Amino acid sequence: MLSELLSGSVPLQAYLLLAAVLFCTGVWGLINSRNAVRVLMSIELMLNAVNINLMSFSSYVDGQLIRGQVFSVFVITVAAAEAAVGLAILLSLYRNRVTVDMERFNLLRW
């Protein structure tokens, strides 16, 4: 990895580490956000981290068949559907509770 970095090209590991940073940031935001919209944004960050992984594997390991790129197109599709449904749920929650505070959405609590 270091020899590749010194010769000036970007190694695969650099992409994977970047995706790991992005994913961990997303996980932290998902756990700690009190605004429900920010939770959805954290989920988008995590999906993007997964996409970076898929794309870099597709370019470095599977250069001819690029199945990773096809998969990331599917991931983008599912993310769009998830965002639409998530925000619709958020809107109807807001209409019933007049808050977006995650701590007060406790309707299904034991």
Place this chain on the structure above:
Amino acid sequence: MTIAASTQLICFLALSAVIVLGALGVVLLSNIVYSAFLLGGVFLAVAGLYLLLNASFVAAAQVLVYVGAVNVLILFAIMLVNKKEDLAPIPGLLIRRLLSGGVCVGLFALLTRVVVTTPWTKGPMPIGEEATVRIGEHLFTDYLLPFELASVLLLMAMIGAIVLARRDVLSEDPVTGEEVDQGLIEKARTPLLVDQPRA
């Protein structure tokens, strides 16, 4: 697109700096509108990474779907629910944040260890600009079923989002059959679950 290796490295470093700082801003900034715009910046930087990986089709899809649709949707949601509210303090919030931060750092250490110790095999040369044609071939041959399922999924999500976000409005009273006063419909309904006593 072939550019010199050192230029590629500089582009990668700049884009990853934008991504990491933008992601931290999305999570940490207190103003959620700033977070939403930074999220758009992160999406654009990720699209730049895809260009660096010679995947122009996925980069275009990323810009169209994420920046053009998801981010705008999030901004609309913020505008619809944007109410200044003082969040009630929670006991032990700092401890919770530190603990989850520790968990995330541990997860990152684990991932780093896996990334560094695994001997990644170098695959065949990437096909570069042919990628768009190859994706099309994949979508209409061996990934045809997931492709069709994705279209059904999008249709279901669209209908579901409309049903969930719709405001139930009746044009006439269900009991008396009289016309409902339109001014009442336009007014916000009284929320049903506000200040429900905790069980």
